[in-house]
Amino acid sequence: MISEFRSRFRSRFRFRHLWLGVVGVSLVVLVVLEGLNAPLPPMAAATMVSGVLCLAAFAVPERLFTRYTIGAAAVSCVLTVVEAQLSQRPPNTPGMVELGVLLLLITRAVRRRGPLRAAGPAAGTALAAVVLPLRIDVWDNNLLNLIAVLAVCAVPFMVMVGLCLRLYDTLREREREAIRQGQRLEHARELHDFVAHHVTAIVAQTKAARFTAAAGHTQSPEDLDRMLAQIERAGSQALGSMRAMVSSLRDHTTASATTRPTGDPAGLRGLRDLTEEFSEVGPPAELTLAPELADRPLPPGVITTVHRVVQESLTNVRKHATGVGRVEVRIGVRPDDPKRLEVSVVDDGQGGASPAAERSVEGGGYGLVGLAERVEKVNGRITAGPRDGGGWHVVAVLPLGKADKANTVDSADAATLGEAAPKVTSSG
Template sequence: MISEFRSRFRFRHLRRGLAGVALVVLVVLEGLNAPYPAMAAATMASGVLCLAALAVPERLFARYAIGAAAVSCVLTVTEAQLSERPPNTPGMVELGALLLLSTRAVRRCPPLRAAGLVAASSLAAVALPLRIELWDHYLGDLIAVIAVCAVPFMVVVGLCLRLYDTLREREREAIRQAQRLEHARELHDFVAHHVTAIVAQTKAARFTAAAGHTQSPEDLDRMLAQIERAGSQALGSMRAMVTSLRDHATASATTRPTGDPAGPHGLHGLRGLRDLRALTERFSEVGPPAELILAPELADRPLPAGIATAVHRVVQESLTNIRKHATGVRRVEVRIGVRPGDPERLEVSVVGDGQSGASPAAERAAEGSGYGLVGLAERIEAVNGRITAGLRDGGGWQVLAVLPLDKTAPEETIACDHA
């Protein structure tokens, strides 16, 4: 990939170099049309300076453009006073370069600076035909065409290119913003889930020790093994995320980003409903028992990959919030099935039977300040679903997501196991 990028980079510079050499040769040939060697040298120098102003970096452009326009005007005024002038061409390459300077000024420079550069380069371009011998009324017609048609046209081209650059930059910024949001969601989904498990297991160990209960070596080894496993999973998730970001950065060096950096299904690829069994079992090891209920009609029904990923995120974030915020939870129920009365909609429900009310942290999450729920809502909306989360009337916390079961949505699908 790097070698391909280098070859394209070299080929682009080779084309530009060949085009520059060809234009310089044309400037030299036009300069040789002058009757005096000094006039020929001055014409060549003026043309080359105008071409150079087109090629310089942005920080030097205004300086070179003003200098090129000034030199061109001085040369035109000087030649207009001579009795012998070029018989047929005033320097058409230089004329084209002056018009392109107006276009570049409008496209790249601030409005006030662009107006000054356009005025200078346009004046030089309009006066340029005065270098040749009188063509009767044709000379006036040529000057009129340049002033009335060529200059306004190049200014309009510059405005169109400036608008195009603005729209393209907005598109890139929107893509970057979408990437940042996706990375934030992935970081929360994968890492925060495991870190929350580590914190919960550590609190349980400290609570047991503070209560004065003597723990057997087997119990200590089991708790430490759970913490170690959660830490290893968090490191694995971080490593996968860093790998994805590095791969995307390498790919962006040779291709223009066109959408989500991680593809339509997130940084870690697809997550089938088969993974939910392991997810609820790990949750039950250090928390209240979690029961997974999967409707039988989903056992052999293929799910769009994006929908399967969204279901996994809903369950994962809900279990994380229960572990972090809920109090007095004795049982958690995870139910996944076809929405009653709507066979083309999937319903995901996660319910914890905690005591009435919730902790302040849970209440803040219910009000929408939790990043996990915010990211989850964005993910669900991206697949044309909807989600609600809040306290139940009978106590406890419930998350309910409704997702489409569109057979024609994403082409890539996975089959669901009967859990």
């Protein structure tokens, strides 16, 4: 794959340079032919040199552009002033290729430079382009009309083209930055969702083992083996998630693998394994899944979001809640809106997770933010907060239709993610 990409890139690179070379040689030939139209050999040579300098100024790198452009414009103006004083001048063309390149230099200066830095090159090339027709032999009304058209129409038009291209470059760069920001957010959510859940399980099991040892309770070899096996399994799952994440970053063809829902790929039934795994090292978690949703085909983005909501909610219970005796996970169709799915995770802990807990070192405070972004991508909404009777609840409402933006993250979606992140609504 990498070698194929490199070969394609090299072939395109070579074709582009070959095409630019052909165009450059053709323009140089035209400059030479126009120079031969001059009546005197020194005048012909000077016309060729001036035209080639303008072409070189248009092709130089950005760091040399201002210097070369001002130099080329100065040479062109001097040549025009000198030829205007001679009795013998070119009878047909004053150098139309040079004139066209001077106008393009105005556009490039306005496009690539700020207003102050573009003033010098743009003004110099504009002056050179306007007076260049004075090199021709016959001075009549047509010549004056040509100069007027260049000054009133051509130069302002090239300035406007440069401004439009500058605006286009700015918008394109903003779009690219928004896409990069969206990708960073997506990778941050995936890293949090895949790894934090398993690492939290390792931390919780390790704390339980230390608490038991500190209390002076002697654990049997079977209990130790079972606890170490759980830690080993959680570590292996975290390592596997990290490998999948690294693979998706190194190879774009595997990027979709990180957005698949965990558990059973057939649908929501994989949540059973998630709640059972949580119950092994924490308070019992009861899953209630509406029968009509067990085998119902749902959009992949909705399935992924449901898994992430349940997973992150259980992880937060494990990290932050105290005195939890039971966790209820309910997934069903909203009675008042059959076209929407409701995901509810409720615990009966003592009080709710405090904002300080959400921002703790272990929590990081990004879990609910990532959930809000995921839910927003599928046109849903999420509510999280302490309950009146104690504990914490997370409720997400998702569409059951085909409106699935989470599975088709294109540039528009990434731009939306980069511009604004949805907020979590807290309720008492």
